[in-house]
Amino acid sequence: MRKTRRASIISLVLIILFFALILYKIKPARLIQAVAGISWGWVILAGLINLLNIAVESVRWQQIVLTVKKGVKFKKVIEALLVGFFGNIIFPLRVGDGLRVYFLSKQEGIKIPEVIWTFVLDRLSDVVFFLALIGVTGLYFPLSGETERVFHLLLLGVSLVIFLIMVGAHLSGRGEKENWPSWRKRLNNLVDRFLIAWRALLRAKNLLLVSLTAILSWIFRGLIIWAMFRAFHLDLPLVASVIGLIMINLGLAAVNTPANVGGFELGLVAALKLFSVDTEVALSCALILHLVEVIPVFLIGGAVIIKTGFNPHQLRKEAEEIEESLEEAI
Known part of the structure; x- marks a missing residue:
């Protein structure tokens, strides 16, 4: 079994256990009450923004694909x-990532x-x-109490990981390239390929549009969460939407389940708990948003x-092979 698959299974088990704990502690009547009071206009707005974001992400990917083939249709x-x-x-x-490529x-x-x-x-x-979003949120958004402590720990963790990668790359780069450890060769190849592709985007004058659509996509994702907070009548500051977005994506990175079930909900529930939102309301908000x-x-x-x-069912094997190639590339 591939290490990534084994890690995914372990993280899935942990997600299920934590999710079961949340379900055990909630009050069903309070959960139903929270859903019954939804303002559906905000829910519809969130859905429309989500579809618009898919179009924005498609524009970004198209600009990158145009560097390998001209005239690719949107x-x-x-x-x-x-x-x-x-x-x-x-x-x-x-597996869907492999299907997308295929x-x-x-x-x-x-x-x-x-x-x-x-x-x-x-x-x-x-x-x-995404990393820029974490940095900007930690440095410029007003945070307080437990939210500030957790977010600064997150910012410190991200900075530490980046620092260790840079130090490790520098130390292991001494001597002949043939003697480098395999992870260093892989990192070096990834950086080289990234720079080559980035230069291709610059030559094709696509880098600006790729960057703008990437920023716009994160703004739209934050607006989706903001609209859902309004649907549940949560009077939270704008930073709550940003933190919710960050926590959701960290939850998705932790486990790969069909439709991202579990990690998505846990991420948003954890974010809302930082703002003292009831577990039942937080969970119902996460479920409807999902x-x-x-x-x-x-x-x-x-x-x-x-x-x-x-x-997709007939091509699943090919998609799984492509997905494994994506794991190795990333």
């Missing part, structure tokens, strides 16, 4: 993204290794601005699959 890129989301909803371990490769006639690299660069650009993000994408992705005749 329609095919957004269809590939939707097929990938559909796959991640019905399959575990991010779909675009076949639809646009691009070699799979080239599409894989565009996916990696797209993911890296997203991560870069449904708003998943159901429309599932239906539209399913429609794309029916229209194109793409069969």
